[in-house]
Amino acid sequence: MTHRQVADDGALDFADLFETAPCGYLLADADGRLIRVNRTFSGWIGQDPAVLQGQRVSDLLTVPGKIFYETHFAPTLRMRGRLDEVALDFVGADGRKIPALVNGIERRNENGAVIQIRFAVFMAAERRGYERGLLEARDKAEAAIVSERADSELREQFIAVLGHDLRNPLASITSGIRILEKEGLSERGRKVTALMSGSVVRAVALIDNVLDFARGRLGGGITIACDLDEPLEPVLRQVVSEMRSISPEQEIATRYALEEPVACDHMRIGQLLSNLLGNALTHGAKDQPVRVDASTAHGELVIAVSNGGAPIAPAALERLFQPFFRGHDRVRQGLGLGLHIASEIARAHGGTLVARSDAVATTFIFTMPLGGITDRMD
């Protein structure tokens, strides 16, 4: 280390260093009355140093600054002997606020009595402005979160109401169809009501999927309610019969071997089967039957839906469960939400949905533990 600067100390003008230092110096007595301030500080304040002399430090501060000084700064300084980087606002002679950071240190005699308090004052307009900006930004962000939450609640309500208002007229149409069917219709009339039924089923399925998707995007996710008291098979049969009404010309072969109760949400599993069947009927070969196989074995529920036709390419197979995915030949109908929602329903039940495809058949296999959601709710 070289000490050339130190060696020149003798030439330093300490009085000038005090007066024109790049920070304000305040010297006060034990009571906090100013004994002396430097020119840098008196320049900032816009007061003659002689006028400042005898004033209390706290008299130079804004009202909140004064309170903070008296209740916090002074007592802490007394306790610790020093305090650094305290943000205080001084008031200039023209009433202007001067944001500053203040370091304070007590000078004590050999008996421990305070003989002088020394303050270094740093202009901090920019830094304090920055800090204030940060605080404001935080407040704004918090306000934005609150309003975002309110928005999403509103959207959730909107979706619920929309779903309700869309389903009600469809329920009316279904009832109307049932009433007409008992009126002794002609062959043609029966065909029309059957097709109308199918259209309603499609519309209901689409509404369910869109609402579930919207809810999922809002963070609500798929909600499930466990039904253990009623058997699952009639629910699945009902779905198959509805899908037959949509595609009366296509064969759906079924096999049910549901020996054990399954802790699942019946409406949801019905929706899952409906989505898988809808997919198979739309994309499978029309001249081959669609097969549904539902069974319980080895502590699991397995529902497999398969169709014939050209196999799905491995690359497409991976993306089948993404929302809005509709491979190359998948432009005819639908939003591409059915398989996505089906996989979400599987997940909500602690199960899996996988797809396999080869030259013989394309098969979707849903598997879930029989304990299903009751296990998960523990």
Next chain:
Amino acid sequence: MSNHHPVTAVLVVEDEPLVRMHGIDILKDAGFDVFEAADADEALLILGDGTEVHLLFSGVDMPGSMDGLQLAHLVHERWPHIHLLLTSGHHKLRDTEMPDAGKFVRKPWTSEALVRQVREFV
């Protein structure tokens, strides 16, 4: 006591006219006497007239001064002998949410399921 009266008269409360007609058709075909109301207020007028009703069959979501669940609670309070059967396509009610011995059937009902539920009340 009146609690054991077999159900022969049903009051159907449903705001969608076609759904109401369908329900009435099913219950009439099964041999029940059926009264109808489009909302809770109409239902209370019918019951207030002293009409003999053994079962209230009501939708849950209804416009008007109260929904089906509130109606069920009120009916249970004023006419405790009347059995309760609620229906909805959106809410699945648990038995604990309903007044004593009330039942729930999910929409859309098939005629078999609905008639079976109604016959279960003795």
